[in-house]
Amino acid sequence: MGTATQETDTPSKALYDVESNFKSLSGIEKSAIFMLALGREHGQPIWMKLDDGEVAELSQAMAKLGNIRPELIEYIFSHFISQLSISGSIHGNFESTERLLSEYLPEERLRLIMEEIRGPAGRNMWEKLSNVSIPVLTNYLKNEYPQTVAVILSRIATDHAAGVLAKLPDEMSMEVVQRMLAMEPVQREIIGKIEDTLRTEFISNLAGARQRNSNELMAEIFNNFDRQTESRFLGKLDEADRETSEQIKALMFTFDDLAKLDNVSVQALLRDVEKDVLTLALKGTSEKIREFFISNMSERAGVMLRDQIEVMGPVRLKEVDEAQNQMITTAKTLAERGDIVISKGGGDDELVY
Numbered sequence: 352m353g354t355a356t357q358e359t360d361t362p363s364k365a366l367y368d369v370e371s372n373f374k375s376l377s378g379i380e381k382s383a384i385f386m387l388a389l390g391r392e393h394g395q396p397i398w399m400k401l402d403d404g405e406v407a408e409l410s411q412a413m414a415k416l417g418n419i420r421p422e423l424i425e426y427i428f429s430h431f432i433s434q435l436s437i438s439g440s441i442h443g444n445f446e447s448t449e450r451l452l453s454e455y456l457p458e459e460r461l462r463l464i465m466e467e468i469r470g471p472a473g474r475n476m477w478e479k480l481s482n483v484s485i486p487v488l489t490n491y492l493k494n495e496y497p498q499t500v501a502v503i504l505s506r507i508a509t510d511h512a513a514g515v516l517a518k519l520p521d522e523m524s525m526e527v528v529q530r531m532l533a534m535e536p537v538q539r540e541i542i543g544k545i546e547d548t549l550r551t552e553f554i555s556n557l558a559g560a561r562q563r564n565s566n567e568l569m570a571e572i573f574n575n576f577d578r579q580t581e582s583r584f585l586g587k588l589d590e591a592d593r594e595t596s597e598q599i600k601a602l603m604f605t606f607d608d609l610a611k612l613d614n615v616s617v618q619a620l621l622r623d624v625e626k627d628v629l630t631l632a633l634k635g636t637s638e639k640i641r642e643f644f645i646s647n648m649s650e651r652a653g654v655m656l657r658d659q660i661e662v663m664g665p666v667r668l669k670e671v672d673e674a675q676n677q678m679i680t681t682a683k684t685l686a687e688r689g690d691i692v693i694s695k696g697g698g699d700d701e702l703v704y
Contacts, residue, residue, distance in 0.1 A: 486688070
């Protein structure tokens with residue numbers, strides 16, 4: 352009798368495991384399993400009552416579920432609504448979540464939600480903004496109200512906020528700082544509206560803008576080749592598809608394009624380039640390019656540079672390429688900061704970085 356009583360009073364191993372698993376789940380994970388199991392027909396009325404933030408949070412949890420045992424699904428249904436049995440298992444991932452949501456959410460809303468839960472820039476709007484380049488984010492925020500900018504900068508990574516503040520116009524940046532110092536807790540409704548605006552007017556447009564023309568991508572790759580590798584690839588491409596080859600050449604930014612800088616820009620570049628890098632880079636250029644740089648230096652500095660180039664002796668072409676690429680990289684960095692203007696001929700050919 353004692354043994355029989357013990358077997359009756361002690362829960363089975365299987366039941367104990369289900370209960371244990373159930374208790375280890377968070378509330379959002381239990382809800383995600385419940386909604387995924389409900390499917391389209393029964394889940395639609397519930398989904399339609401959720402706001403975008405709730406849908407995103409629930410969808411993200413669904414996408415991370417992995418394989419769910421049928422015993423656990425049954426236990427969750429029993430816990431939520433009385434007695435309901437279900438057979439088979441379900442698997443939660445991005446694809447199954449997107450398929451389910453596509454049945455009853457508008458295409459644009461679905462795209463925004465899936466973009467939010469997939470990343471890659473971040474799990475939420477503020478993490479995404481903290482991964483947008485500082486010049487791009489600054490360019491967008493400088494057209495917003497200072498109070499809005501203050502709210503946004505108070506919620507993104509501090510190093511990113513510092514970078515944006517440093518690039519905003521002086522008068523605006525100080526007003527933003529003052530508003531951040533005097534800021535009181537912001538209502539959730541206002542935060543939600545700002546998030547919606549950022550999502551629809553900035554992040555979505557940014558994602559579209561990032562889709563790059565294949566020729567532009569290849570031109571940037573070719574820019575990073577050494578001279579011999581570049582010539583080899585362009586030669587082969589000339590033979591295979593001359594038109595595409597010419598388009599890529601037109602998009603490439605080369606060391607010779609630095610000779611199209613205006614006087615102010617080239618002088619700014621010269622201040623940022625180490626003297627030994629400049630000497631090595633000009634060692635392998637034509638006299639015309641060399642004269643362009645020297646003409647933007649003081650007479651004494653120009654004479655010294657010519658002397659250094661002459662006494663340098665033979666150097667490896669690879670070293671010259673590396674020095675020239677370093678100068679190109681410096682020029683692009685200065686252009687991104689707005690310190691110089693880079694063009695491949697002026698006017699409509701101006702390159703914006």
